[in-house]
Amino acid sequence: QQQVKQSPQSLIVQKGGISIINCAYENTAFDYFPWYQQFPGKGPALLIAIRPDVSEKKEGRFTISFNKSAKQFSLHIMDSQPGDSATYFCAARDRGSTLGRLYFGRGTQLTVWP
Amino acid sequence: DVKVTQSSRYLVKRTGEKVFLECVQDMDHENMFWYRQDPGLGLRLIYFSYDVKMKEKGDIPEGYSVSREKKERFSLILESASTNQTSMYLCASSVGVDRAEKLFFGSGTQLSVL
Numbered sequence: 001q002q003q004v005k006q007s008p009q010s011l012i013v014q015k016g017g018i019s020i021i022n023c024a025y026e027n028t029a030f031d032y033f034p035w036y037q038q039f040p041g042k043g044p045a046l047l048i049a050i051r052p053d054v055s056e057k058k059e060g061r062f063t064i065s066f067n068k069s070a071k072q073f074s075l076h077i078m079d080s081q082p083g084d085s086a087t088y089f090c091a092a093r094d095r096g097s098t099l100g101r102l103y104f105g106r107g108t109q110l111t112v113w114p
Numbered sequence: 115d116v117k118v119t120q121s122s123r124y125l126v127k128r129t130g131e132k133v134f135l136e137c138v139q140d141m142d143h144e145n146m147f148w149y150r151q152d153p154g155l156g157l158r159l160i161y162f163s164y165d166v167k168m169k170e171k172g173d174i175p176e177g178y179s180v181s182r183e184k185k186e187r188f189s190l191i192l193e194s195a196s197t198n199q200t201s202m203y204l205c206a207s208s209v210g211v212d213r214a215e216k217l218f219f220g221s222g223t224q225l226s227v228l
Contacts, residue, residue: 006200009154032215043118043204043219044157089156098170099162102217106156 003027004092006105013112019077023029023090026071030092033063034102035075037086047088048075080112117141118220126226134193135223144209146188146216148172148180151202163188164196181207195227 005024006084013019023033034049048072050064059062063076079085090105132144137140149168159220161180177199181189188207192199198223202224206217 006156034216034218041221043206043221044217045219046216054182099164101162101172104157106154 002106003103004090004105004109006090008108010109011111013080013110014030014112015080015082015111015112017080019080019084019110019112021072021088021090021097021110022073022074024070026073026102027090027092027094027103029094029096030103031095032093032100033060033064033066034091034093036089036091036104037055038089038107040086044087046091064071072081074093077110080110082112082114085110085112118207118218119201119204119210120220120223122223123210123221124202124226126228127192127195131192131195131227132165133225133227135190135192135203135205135225137188137190137220138186139188139205139207139218140166140186141209141218142185143207143208143218145207146182146187147206147208148178148188148190149206150174151204151222157204162188183224192212195225197227200227 031078035045035047037047038044048059048062061078066073088108091102118139147223148160149157163169163182179191204221204222208217
């Protein structure tokens with residue numbers, strides 16, 4: 001049973017365009033929503049994260065939009081660059097579980113064409 | 115910076131062999147994790163540990179075991195490797211006794227079981 005549903009599976013965007021990746025969840029015990037970025041040959045690394053008490057968080061060209069009532073959150077990459085080409089994972093933390101473990105989406109492979 | 119080191123980048127084993135995947139972190143983190151990454155399936159948690167000699171099953175523990183004899187080292191053991199265990203294995207660590215926040219991942223071990 002997939003706790004966090006992520007779409008699309010792959011995304012191709014032209015340089016300078018906006019990349020949008022969406023995630024949805026059902027578990028109301030989730031209290032922290034990070035995004036991880038993974039380059040080929042590397043492990044994932046934390047990119048940006050949001051807590052449900054805010055609707056948006058922005059760090060440079062990366063923005064998370066969070067809709068608590070719809071149980072959805074999305075990553076927006078403005079002015080996408082070829083260097084942003086990577087696999088992106090959304091995740092959600094269950095505050096009721098041991099360690100508040102993370103549940104990951106299945107990933108989105110982003111390709112930004114120059 | 116936190117460093118999570120996985121002992122092998124690539125590993126080829128035969129069906130039925132006992133396989134050890136080693137992971138070491140250098141930041142005195144309490145929590146360590148083993149994930150498996152497969153295309154289209156994202157990151158799936160195999161086992162995690164929040165203290166020396168403590169372990170908890172994740173979502174897909176079948177066919178695996180773990181060992182944490184020292185705080186900095188977390189080993190994943192495939193008791194009798196099978197072809198369906200061919201995958202990328204990622205180790206991660208995080209600080210915090212109660213709540214796992216930012217995960218730091220190693221670069222992964224690509225295991226092929228022939």
